[in-house]
Amino acid sequence: xxxxxxxxxxxxxxxxxxxxxxxxxxxxxxxxxxxxxxxxxxxxxxxxxxxxxxxxxxxxxxxxxxxxxxxxxxxxxxxxxxxxxxxxxxxxxxxxxxxxxxxxxxxxxxxxxxxxxxxxxxxxxxxxxxxxxxxxxxxxxxxxxxxxxxxxxxxxxxxxxxxxxxxxxxxxxxxxxxxxxxxxxxxxxxxxxxxxxxxxxxxxxxxxxxxxxxxxxxxxxxxxxxxxxxxxxxxxxxxxxxxxxxxxxxxxxxxxxxxxxxxxxxxxxxxxxxxxxxxxxxxxxxxxxxxxxxxxxxxxxxxxxxxxxxxxxxxxxxxxxxxxxxxxx
Amino acid sequence: xxxxxxxxxxxxxxxxxxxxxxxxxxxxxxxxxxxxxxxxxxxxxxxxxxxxxxxxxxxxxxxxxxxxxxxxxxxxxxxxxxxxxxxxxxxxxxxxxxxxxxxxxxxxxxxxxxxxxxxxxxxxxxxxxxxxxxxxxxxxxxxxxxxxxxxxxxxxxxxxxxxxxxxxxxxxxxxxxxxxxxxxxxxxxxxxxxxxxxxxxxxxxxxxxxxxxxxxxxxxxxxxxxxxxxxxxxxxxxxxxxxxxxxxxxxxxxxxxxxxxxxxxxxxxxxxxxxxxxxxxxxxxxxxxxxxxxxxxxxxxxxxxxxxxxxxxxxxxxxxxxxxxxxxx
Numbered sequence: 001x002x003x004x005x006x007x008x009x010x011x012x013x014x015x016x017x018x019x020x021x022x023x024x025x026x027x028x029x030x031x032x033x034x035x036x037x038x039x040x041x042x043x044x045x046x047x048x049x050x051x052x053x054x055x056x057x058x059x060x061x062x063x064x065x066x067x068x069x070x071x072x073x074x075x076x077x078x079x080x081x082x083x084x085x086x087x088x089x090x091x092x093x094x095x096x097x098x099x100x101x102x103x104x105x106x107x108x109x110x111x112x113x114x115x116x117x118x119x120x121x122x123x124x125x126x127x128x129x130x131x132x133x134x135x136x137x138x139x140x141x142x143x144x145x146x147x148x149x150x151x152x153x154x155x156x157x158x159x160x161x162x163x164x165x166x167x168x169x170x171x172x173x174x175x176x177x178x179x180x181x182x183x184x185x186x187x188x189x190x191x192x193x194x195x196x197x198x199x200x201x202x203x204x205x206x207x208x209x210x211x212x213x214x215x216x217x218x219x220x221x222x223x224x225x226x227x228x229x230x231x232x233x234x235x236x237x238x239x240x241x242x243x244x245x246x247x248x249x250x251x252x253x254x255x256x257x258x259x260x261x262x263x264x265x266x267x268x269x270x271x272x273x274x275x276x277x278x279x280x281x282x283x284x285x286x287x288x289x290x291x292x293x294x295x296x297x298x299x300x301x302x303x304x305x306x307x308x309x310x311x312x313x314x315x316x317x318x319x320x321x322x323x324x325x326x327x328x329x
Numbered sequence: 330x331x332x333x334x335x336x337x338x339x340x341x342x343x344x345x346x347x348x349x350x351x352x353x354x355x356x357x358x359x360x361x362x363x364x365x366x367x368x369x370x371x372x373x374x375x376x377x378x379x380x381x382x383x384x385x386x387x388x389x390x391x392x393x394x395x396x397x398x399x400x401x402x403x404x405x406x407x408x409x410x411x412x413x414x415x416x417x418x419x420x421x422x423x424x425x426x427x428x429x430x431x432x433x434x435x436x437x438x439x440x441x442x443x444x445x446x447x448x449x450x451x452x453x454x455x456x457x458x459x460x461x462x463x464x465x466x467x468x469x470x471x472x473x474x475x476x477x478x479x480x481x482x483x484x485x486x487x488x489x490x491x492x493x494x495x496x497x498x499x500x501x502x503x504x505x506x507x508x509x510x511x512x513x514x515x516x517x518x519x520x521x522x523x524x525x526x527x528x529x530x531x532x533x534x535x536x537x538x539x540x541x542x543x544x545x546x547x548x549x550x551x552x553x554x555x556x557x558x559x560x561x562x563x564x565x566x567x568x569x570x571x572x573x574x575x576x577x578x579x580x581x582x583x584x585x586x587x588x589x590x591x592x593x594x595x596x597x598x599x600x601x602x603x604x605x606x607x608x609x610x611x612x613x614x615x616x617x618x619x620x621x622x623x624x625x626x627x628x629x630x631x632x633x634x635x636x637x638x639x640x641x642x643x644x645x646x647x648x649x650x651x652x653x654x655x656x657x658x
Contacts, residue, residue, distance in 0.1 A: 007404075010623070013512075068654055077645075082641060289618065292343060302638070309408060
């Protein structure tokens with residue numbers, strides 16, 4: 001923070017980038033951090049609630065998109081190349097299963113969750129397994145070198161689950177925080193809201209017990225991401241939160257351990273309606289507002305670019321005295 | 330535009346990045362553009378009005394910061410390295426002169442403008458020379474390879490000039506569009522507003538004649554940037570506008586040739602008060618809102634990153650049929 005004020009620029013003139021670099025210095029406990037090893041963790045899983053017709057796309061798309069990630073043809077691959085980050089693709093429970101090939105880490109809990117509109121999405125044991133899986137991934141990646149982690153998701157139907165989690169945790173009405181996901185119309189949106197309300201009525205998740213919320217209306221990829229966020233925080237690694245699905249995972253992580261919030265950086269405000277409520281509840285200010293609503297970690301990748309920019313400015317800029325520039329008199 | 334809708338993502342889910350890629354395709358007249366050669370044009374000049382005590386920093390800082398740019402220790406150097414852009418440093422009229430060394434292009438009009446609070450900042454001939462200089466730089470850079478240009482500035486006192494230009498062109502009151510520049514206090518701000526009002530009373534710039542506005546209350550770097558914007562537009566090169574100073578230059582460029590606006594991309598909304606009025610007048614939506622107010626081209630560098638991201642997404646993402654992903658049924 002003292003260094004920020006000696007750099008060759010008017011104090012405060014780098015705006016949000018100054019605060020961001022100071023936060024990262026705090027998270028990493030390095031006065032002048034370096035973010036060399038960057039990774040996006042994209043977790044995929046299917047959702048039983050898709051049986052209720054809550055999404056525009058068929059559930060097979062989850063599996064197809066994971067193969068697209070592997071081939072390097074998805075948005076997250078392009079943006080990860082832009083920022084020099086590796087993409088960690090994790091199968092947390094994709095329907096139909098995925099081939100055992102290099103490039104996909106298998107942490108499969110089951111072939112998708114159960115339909116939450118008729119009962120719990122998963123057991124409490126499975127919810128715990130999700131957290132353990134996320135933790136294991138992060139600890140393994142730390143061995144490979146990890147200075148900053150971005151979160152991402154793929155799972156047809158997962159805005160339905162994220163909306164349910166957000167409604168329970170923030171206490172807002174389902175209709176206030178449920179959006180159009182991949183792009184459903186008004187009638188489909190009304191149906192999606194009814195399905196989420198029914199899921200909450202059937203399961204009665206306890207807002208004070210994040211594990212209960214995850215088990216009853218969550219998803220395997222959401223639980224995995226929550227575990228990864230907790231592990232990143234425990235290891236002083238800044239974790240850049242993507243959009244709505246990652247935001248719901250962050251609500252679970254912060255519900256389990258409120259201090260985890262201090263290690264989170266909100267990359268962007270999603271166009272998906274409930275995301276603002278997530279960020280408000282977490283007390284996080286988003287860096288970007290580009291109307292993104294793709295997921296995968298795309299917003300997180302852009303956020304990592306800003307994070308790296310902010311610490312590179314802190315490290316590489318000259319101070320007034322180094323550069324022989326007159327400071328305020 | 331048709332390609333955008335076939336890429337493996339829900340339509341519209343990349344938000345502002347989709348519109349940005351489509352705009353760049355239009356500007357470059359390339360359906361799938363590539364932004365390989367990137368440059369930030371940082372123009373520096375001094376302002377006679379600093380004699381009236383409108384800035385927190387002494388005028389020598391302009392010259393010192395240009396040498397800091399050359400040494401690679403300024404914020405714009407760090408961010409240009411992040412995005413792989415070259416920085417073109419131009420002396421448009423720095424007080425005290427600069428050494429004739431590699432790395433600074435000399436287009437000096439005079440050793441700073443005259444004090445606009447007592448008469449015109451420059452002659453109409455000098456204003457024309459500024460435009461010619463900006464044009465020459467861009468034409469030279471096109472020979473070296475140029476796919477996208479960011480604009481930037483350095484000039485102690487130049488928010489005073491930019492505020493005057495913005496007041497004249499947009500018709501808003503001086504007090505509504507004058508901000509704190511490098512960080513002046515309330516009393517200094519009131520003084521700055523009085524000096525700008527006096528400059529407008531003394532010079533009576535004609536809002537309908539952009540060259541008159543530039544000559545009477547402009548600056549050499551502002552005129553140079555306006556010329557560069559016109560040259561970029563004429564050559565189908567997208568030009569990424571930085572903050573308030575670049576915004577004032579954009580008002581001059583658009584005043585001379587309204588079609589130039591179609592080639593401009595607004596990188597960010599500056600914390601400097603008058604910038605919002607500039608962008609509103611130009612009809613441009615900023616990509617970022619990070620409370621930056623440094624200038625140099627720092628916001629433009631971040632904007633170029635988003636521009637390159639948007640076209641790389643357009644070019645490198647697979648389509649639904651290529652990736653074997655099911656589209657909406």
